Amino acid sequence: MIPVAHASNNDVLQPPRGTTHDQVQPLPITRVRFSDNTPAVWSYWQPSDDERWAIATGAAVRLSIVGHTHPPLHIGVDEDHQADNLSVPSVEHVMQLVAKYRAIRSNSPMPEQEAYRAVLDAVCLLFARGTSPPTPAARDVLLERVRQISAEGWTPEHDDHHGKGEMAAAAGCYALFTDAYPNQGQCPAEWPWNADWWKPTNYRRDLEKAGALILAEIERLDRLTKRTEGA
Known part of the structure; x- marks a missing residue:
């Protein structure tokens, strides 16, 4: 600190x-x-971002005092603090924290999905406005985005190669061809990739995939804008 x-x-x-x-x-x-x-x-x-993460996941705050005694003291928080400058973390930031969390919990029996959920709750609690953890819906969309990166390899660098709206189209397919327009699991003609990648499961799960793909497309656009403005 x-x-x-x-x-x-x-x-x-x-x-x-x-x-x-x-x-x-x-x-x-x-x-x-x-x-x-x-x-x-x-x-x-x-505290630094790493220290905030450590505190949110259960680490104690250590107070070091030079000398041989410990004066009376009290540790608290600034009641006048305003959260207006805080923002929701990027997927890249979440991935860094997930990696650290997994490294620390490498000897723990906690299942990987539970580890992801725990750290995502901590991250969103720290960075999102308000004082409550994210709703299950918001958490699960972000969790699916993390899974797409860690399990499928759809990193930001990978996503940057899909510059023609493919991820938005894929999201639309998962959101549209559900209970409203059932297609009995058949790959829709609008699907932008190989049919092997069309993997519908159930209504809610498909909406999680759609939300994560929309998030990926928005982040791709933001990266493109940043590169263009910096050119």
Whole structure:
């Protein structure tokens, strides 16, 4: 974690004698007094993305104090914090976190699907606006996108080769040829790829596939826009 400035700061602690700014950075603080007039010092710390993930998946926060004793202290959160700048994580970010989670849980009997669901709940809780985990529907669409990348190999680099709307067309097939327009499992003429890749299962599962493919197509368009603007 790194110290950060806060609107309430009213002083700065300088490095202790015998140290330099290269060794110890000045610390912005807020000097306060509690209701019984006891003085106290507040400082604010920002966890990294990796640390947020670790906390969300059960890791404890370790407090290291130089010396041989432990002063009275309290660790809390900033009640004035606003979540307006937070955003939903990208699939690439989720994949990185899933990989870390799987590495840590490599000796655990937790099934892979449960591991995916656990880390996706943690990621969405951390990055999405609000304080509740995602709905099962939202989680399962993102879970299917993660499965497409990890199990099928449909990485962003792979998806970039489908630049003619194929993924959107595939999503449309999974969304359309269900209970509304049943085709008895036959590959629709609108399906953009080889018939071997047409794998309908049931209505809800097909909608999960459709949602994940739409997500993949939107992300492909965003990557294309970013490359075009950077050219």
